[in-house]
Amino acid sequence: MPLRATLAVALSILVCAPLHADDDAQRRAQALAQDAIIVDTHVDAPGILSETWADLGVAAPDREFDYPRARQGGLDIAFMSIYTSAREDEQGRARQSAHAQIDAVEALVQRHPDKFAILTSPADVERLREGGRVLLPLGMENGAPLGDDLAQVQAFFDRGIRYITLAHSAANRISDSSYGVERKWDGLSPFGRQVVAEMNRLGIMVDVSHVSDAAAAQAIELSTVPVIASHSAFRHFTPGFERNISDELARAIADRGGVVQVPFGTAFVNPQAATDMQARFRARAEFDRRNAELAAAGKPTEDAAAFEAAWERDHPTPSTPLSAVLDQIDHGVKLLGVDHVGIGSDFDGVGGELADGLRSVADFPNLVAGLQARGYPDEDIRKILGENLLRVWREVEAGARR
Known part of the structure; x- marks a missing residue:
């Protein structure tokens, strides 16, 4: 027996075996993370790729997402965030920026077709996962690249976009932002209402993260299929912070079958x-x-x-423990039910300001261990890790077919 194992046995006899209990818990969490389908709805790799290329098919220590750590953490599906800023919108550069980021993701997949694949439908998950690929669906963070041209919804759908966050840090032609002091549209613009309908028609998930309360309520009401909040913590813990979702809006999302995806960023959970x-x-x-x-x-x-x-x-x-993220998930499950909570980390999008123990895509087993320690059964953890989001995506696709 190796020396380490011998020492572990001796110590466990002396202190009634807590060491083995800890090791077993970690192994159990790691096993579930590897076996479950983990879907992270918000990874900001594309913006950094288009600015400073890094080969994410191998270890990229200056990033929070790369292939080796994704496989280490059990991550199967990582929505690549095609983010454009309010400044790019003002300067007329948002559409080009979005296309350049999509190009960067496609280039990554072309370099490593054995490690990555673009995912455009949940129906393709099992086929494309073969061989250990990490699947990369695309989400557009900020509808600014659409401009005021409804045909662009189809154009970006054809490029692989499968959710659109209607606005970001400022009002655009679609929607008001939660961060905006002045509200240009009192929710959605008339064009924004057309955009929601067109997204429903095509099968693009409507994402109400970042938008004002009025815009979120209107989008939820208008959509004929469930909507998502791709990376929104609960305002219950951060009163007055409109960027996080209110209990009332979260219930409205759940009542229509949608899901709230909890982020790991310190700014959302602290x-x-x-x-x-x-x-x-x-x-x-x-x-x-x-x-x-x-x-x-x-x-x-x-x-x-x-x-x-x-x-x-x-x-x-401020330093933020992993328990802050677990508390968010607990609140969501108690408020909405376990079928309406998921995860949207915001890796590579918050400048490294993340909860302790959730610093990269290698760390999903830590989240799993925390949920197991709080008594969640494995079947519920599987739902939170990804099954809930895939269900919503399938329902959005089915609505488009109808």
């Missing part, structure tokens, strides 16, 4: 960090408004990098 994030977006909006006025007056503008550095200095990220 109350102080959430307060800081809300304040940051508003301070940055005021900074940009002030700079626009200075530029219009022909005066020197303020340094954006200096603004960001000062904010980071004055608002350090």
Whole structure:
């Protein structure tokens, strides 16, 4: 017997075996993570790929998603977030940026067809998973690339987009944002209502993360199929932080068969960090408004990098335990039922500001172990890890066929 095993046996006899119990729990969590279908609805790899290429088919230590760690953590399906900013929208660059990011994901798959595959339908999961591939469906974070052209919904569907987050950090032509001080549309715009209908027709999931409460309520009501919140924690823990979903809206999503996907980012699951994030977006909006006025007056503008550095200095990220994410899941399950909660990590999207123990795609077994320790049966954990999201996706596809 190896020395390590001998010592473990001796120690377990002395202290009534807690060491074996811990090891067994970890093995059990690892086994379930590998056997279950894990679906993460929000990984921000594409934006970084298009800016600074990294071969994610091999170890990429400066990223939170790569193939080796995805397989280590049991991740099977990672929605690649095609994110465009409000600034890109203002400058007319959002559509090109979205296409460039899709190109980057396709290039990654072409480099490693044995490791990755684009996923456009849940019907293809089992076939494409063969050989240990990690499947990469596409989600558009911010509907800005659509502009005001309804035909672009079809165009991006043809490129693989399977959910659209209607807005992001500012109102666009579709919807108001949860971060916006002023509300341009009082929810969805008339064009936004057309977009929701077209998404239903094509089989694109409607995502209400990031949008204002009014916009979310209207989208949920208008949609003829279930909607999702691809990466929204519960506002129950962060009062006043509209970016997180209210219990009322979460219930409306669940009542229509949808799912709320819980993120791991500190800013969503830690109350102080959430307060800081809300304040940051508003301070940055005021900074940009002030700079626009200075530029219009022909005066020197303020340094954006200096603004960001000062904010980071004055608002350090608080440490956040994994239990904060587990508490979010507990709340969702109690509020909505276990069939309406999932996970949308926001890996590579929050600058490394993540809950302890959930730092990369290798860490899903830690989440599983935490849920098992809280008494969740394995069949319920499987639902949270991915079965719920796949069910909703199938229902959205079925609605399109109808």
